[in-house]
Amino acid sequence: MKYSIKAPAKINLSLDVIRKREDGYHEVEMIMTMVDLADRVDLSLRADGGISIDVSEGFVPSDERNFAYQAASLLKKRYNVREGVHIYITKRIPVAAGLAGGSSDAAATLKGLNELWQLGLSVDELATLGAEIGSDVSFCVYGGTALATGRGELIKPIASPPPLWVILAKPPIGLSTADVYNGLKLSEARHAKTAEMIAALERQDAASICALLHNTLEDVTLRLYPEVAHIKEQMKRFGANGVLMSGSGPTVFGIVEKESRVNRIYNGLRGFCDEVYAVRLIRTSGTCPNTDENGML
Numbered sequence: 414m415k416y417s418i419k420a421p422a423k424i425n426l427s428l429d430v431i432r433k434r435e436d437g438y439h440e441v442e443m444i445m446t447m448v449d450l451a452d453r454v455d456l457s458l459r460a461d462g463g464i465s466i467d468v469s470e471g472f473v474p475s476d477e478r479n480f481a482y483q484a485a486s487l488l489k490k491r492y493n494v495r496e497g498v499h500i501y502i503t504k505r506i507p508v509a510a511g512l513a514g515g516s517s518d519a520a521a522t523l524k525g526l527n528e529l530w531q532l533g534l535s536v537d538e539l540a541t542l543g544a545e546i547g548s549d550v551s552f553c554v555y556g557g558t559a560l561a562t563g564r565g566e567l568i569k570p571i572a573s574p575p576p577l578w579v580i581l582a583k584p585p586i587g588l589s590t591a592d593v594y595n596g597l598k599l600s601e602a603r604h605a606k607t608a609e610m611i612a613a614l615e616r617q618d619a620a621s622i623c624a625l626l627h628n629t630l631e632d633v634t635l636r637l638y639p640e641v642a643h644i645k646e647q648m649k650r651f652g653a654n655g656v657l658m659s660g661s662g663p664t665v666f667g668i669v670e671k672e673s674r675v676n677r678i679y680n681g682l683r684g685f686c687d688e689v690y691a692v693r694l695i696r697t698s699g700t701c702p703n704t705d706e707n708g709m710l
């Protein structure tokens with residue numbers, strides 16, 4: 414038996430860091446939403462009880478370091494599952510990009526195996542398990558648009574944005590999420606207007622959404638990598654209505670209201686950046702965006 418499921422990328426419309434916690438994580442307030450750039454996760458039942466994984470991109474770990482493998486292993490151990498699974502991931506989301514590709518693969522694996530292994534777990538239970546793999550996995554289980562608090566694992570659904578275009582540009586920089594959080598000087602940090610962003614989403618007010626885009630981690634990454642600032646400037650110059658770095662970076666996203674501007678911005682950026690994508694915001698709220706009601710393709 415087989416299941417295929419899409420694992421979409423996220424962007425942070427707003428990311429605020431409140432304080433550093435005793436456990437080493439940071440307390441955050443993030444507004445997260447999905448875009449229609451997705452990996453594909455194929456799950457095939459293994460009767461021998463083993464877990465194995467292959468990934469289309471050779472540089473992504475295809476062993477227990479892969480978050481999708483960890484999701485399968487966690488479910489198998491926690492629920493004493495006898496069957497196994499082979500996981501095949503077709504990567505389309507840039508890796509280590511601030512787009513939660515690995516977290517989304519883990520979330521898709523949790524949802525898919527819940528069906529394949531007939532575990533009967535609720536979405537809330539899957540999201541709680543996801544938080545054991547990484548802070549962004551819970552949001553990826555729910556999908557839609559949400560306010561994420563705690564270390565990012567406490568999820569409250571909020572209104573989806575209007576149907577806007579998004580240009581993603583990822584410069585060839587490898588950075589570590591932990592280093593970016595640790596590089597933040599909280600006493601000097603600029604904070605987001607989270608409540609105002611939620612209100613703008615409720616009003617479907619694209620101009621205010623663009624004006625309120627804010628990421629407290631951006632200053633850290635911009636200081637380390639001036640090329641990220643360059644991409645932001647160029648995106649604005651080519652006509653994006655709002656521009657921000659996603660997560661810990663280095664991907665920059667631009668929100669574009671007019672479809673007629675999308676090609677100009679895309680082509681302009683392609684002149685000096687290899688990884689550029691023109692995508693749409695996914696408007697579905699609730700679980701499993703971009704899929705049918707079972708979360709399948």
Ligand SMILES: C[C@@](CO)(OP(=O)(O)O)[C@H](O)COP(=O)(O)OP(=O)(O)OC[C@H]1O[C@@H](n2ccc(N)nc2=O)[C@H](O)[C@@H]1O
Pocket residue numbers: 425428437438439440441443510511512513516546547548549550563564565590591592594659660661662
């Ligand atoms: C910054 C964000 C924004 O959505 O995304 P990405 O840039 O990774 O996409 C997330 O907070 C990243 O979440 P995720 O990538 O799941 O991080 P985790 O694996 O849980 O943590 C990796 C490391 O980041 C730091 N970390 C993470 C989350 C958090 N709230 N505070 C932290 O300080 C910790 O040092 C931790 O050891």
Ligand SMILES: Nc1ncnc2c1ncn2[C@@H]1O[C@H](COP(=O)(O)OP(=O)(O)O)[C@@H](O)[C@H]1O
Pocket residue numbers: 473474478479480481502507508509510511512513514515516518519590660662
């Ligand atoms: N399924 C996966 N896809 C991509 N990267 C993965 C996956 N599983 C584990 N990783 C590891 O996690 C790191 C961060 O990957 P990713 O989730 O793409 O980044 P980000 O959290 O910045 O969006 C990668 O460098 C890779 O080594």
